[in-house]
Amino acid sequence: MINYQKILNQNMIRVLKDILNYISLNGYSDENQLYITFSTKDNDTNIPMWLRKKYPEEMTIIIQYEYYDLKVEKDYFMITLSFNNIKTQLKINYNSVISFADPYSNFGLILKNKKIKTNLKNKTDEIKFEKNNVLDLSKYRKN
Numbered sequence: 001m002i003n004y005q006k007i008l009n010q011n012m013i014r015v016l017k018d019i020l021n022y023i024s025l026n027g028y029s030d031e032n033q034l035y036i037t038f039s040t041k042d043n044d045t046n047i048p049m050w051l052r053k054k055y056p057e058e059m060t061i062i063i064q065y066e067y068y069d070l071k072v073e074k075d076y077f078m079i080t081l082s083f084n085n086i087k088t089q090l091k092i093n094y095n096s097v098i099s100f101a102d103p104y105s106n107f108g109l110i111l112k113n114k115k116i117k118t119n120l121k122n123k124t125d126e127i128k129f130e131k132n133n134v135l136d137l138s139k140y141r142k143n
C-alpha cells in the first residue's frame with residue numbers, strides 16, 4: 001500500500017531543506033523571516049538544558065537578522081542563534097519540526113498536524129491548521 005502521508009512529509013522536509021540551503025548560500029533579505037517550530041522533546045534534537053527547561057514541549061526560532069553557522073545536513077540542521085546575547089548552537093532534527101513559515105511571503109507548511117501557539121508581531125494567536133498542511137499567514141504580512 002502506498003503511504004501518501006509519509007511521501008508528502010518527506011517532500012515537505014525537502015522544501016525546508018531547500019529553503020535552508022538557499023539561506024546558507026545567499027543569506028536572507030530584510031523582509032523575509034523564517035519561523036521554525038520544533039519539538040524540544042525529540043532525542044535527536046540538541047539544545048542546551050536551560051532552553052529545554054524554558055521550552056519543555058516545543059520552541060519556535062526565527063531566522064532573520066542574527067544567525068550564524070547555518071549548516072544543512074541530511075537528517076538535521078545546525079544553527080547558532082543569540083538568546084539574551086548568548087550565542088547558542090542548536091541541532092534540530094527534521095523529524096522534530098512541527099511547522100515552518102515565512103509571514104512576509106505568506107508561505108508556511110505544517111509537518112505535524114497540531115495546534116501551535118505562536119507570538120507573531122507581539123500578538124499571541126492560536127493558528128488552527130487545515131488538513132492541507134498550508135498556513136494562511138496573510139494577517140501577519142508586513143504592509
